[in-house]
Amino acid sequence: MRILMFLAILLVLPFVLRILARIAIFLFLRTAGRGIAKEVGKAAVDRLPDAIHLEPRERPSWKDAAAITSLTAPLEAEGFFNAGHFTIVEIAGVSLQFFVDTERNAYSVVYEHEAAGIFLDLVTLYEDGASLTATTSKHVALDPRPGHEKLRAPGASASELLRRFFAERPSKPMRPMGRELLPGYFEKAWADEIEWRRSRGGATVREVAAVATARMRRGGHA
Numbered sequence: 001m002r003i004l005m006f007l008a009i010l011l012v013l014p015f016v017l018r019i020l021a022r023i024a025i026f027l028f029l030r031t032a033g034r035g036i037a038k039e040v041g042k043a044a045v046d047r048l049p050d051a052i053h054l055e056p057r058e059r060p061s062w063k064d065a066a067a068i069t070s071l072t073a074p075l076e077a078e079g080f081f082n083a084g085h086f087t088i089v090e091i092a093g094v095s096l097q098f099f100v101d102t103e104r105n106a107y108s109v110v111y112e113h114e115a116a117g118i119f120l121d122l123v124t125l126y127e128d129g130a131s132l133t134a135t136t137s138k139h140v141a142l143d144p145r146p147g148h149e150k151l152r153a154p155g156a157s158a159s160e161l162l163r164r165f166f167a168e169r170p171s172k173p174m175r176p177m178g179r180e181l182l183p184g185y186f187e188k189a190w191a192d193e194i195e196w197r198r199s200r201g202g203a204t205v206r207e208v209a210a211v212a213t214a215r216m217r218r219g220g221h222a
Helices: 002-012 015-020 025-029 031-047 065-077 158-168 179-199 205-217
Strands: 054-057 081-088 091-101 106-113 117-125 131-135 148-152
Touching: 031 179, 054 179, 065 081, 065 091, 065 106, 065 117, 065 158, 081 179, 091 179, 106 179, 117 158, 131 158, 148 158
Parallel strands: 131 148
Antiparallel strands: 054 081, 081 091, 091 106, 106 117, 117 131
């Protein structure tokens, strides 16, 4: 979910590059730059939607079907089953497919984003409100919300991520998983995340610098 929010900030902050055209990134480490960055960080999170809504799709419109299959085939071999294709009404350019393993209380999300490419998340939710997410995304994640651990494996194969996820996953009571539960879980995770980020004043200076750097590396195109 943090990676999705990172991508959303990329989309809603085209003015970050205009600021950085006048202020070098290293100024974010100085007093004046930090003040500007804090304002940008607050504006970034304020522009994000309070809630997101998944829209089911009969057929996915993958741009790189071969790369998608390289992620989905190992999931299905490991006992995950297809739980539907969706887009996000409030965030353009994102297609995703859910898979769920009801026996091991885990679900996965395969993402294709027009700028960020293709990546895989594996997720377990716990009865105490915590969660664990493992991701193959190469993008710098936003700061973690307390109790919501992230295992980063940039560029790992689906098989490698699965091995690490289940080997390192804490053993404690887990929330049940089911195809019909996933959209609600996903949408609630966004709402909880955005509420927490706003309560801390928006994106931090480090997060703003990370987003700005990512935009500059891509030439400023969302």
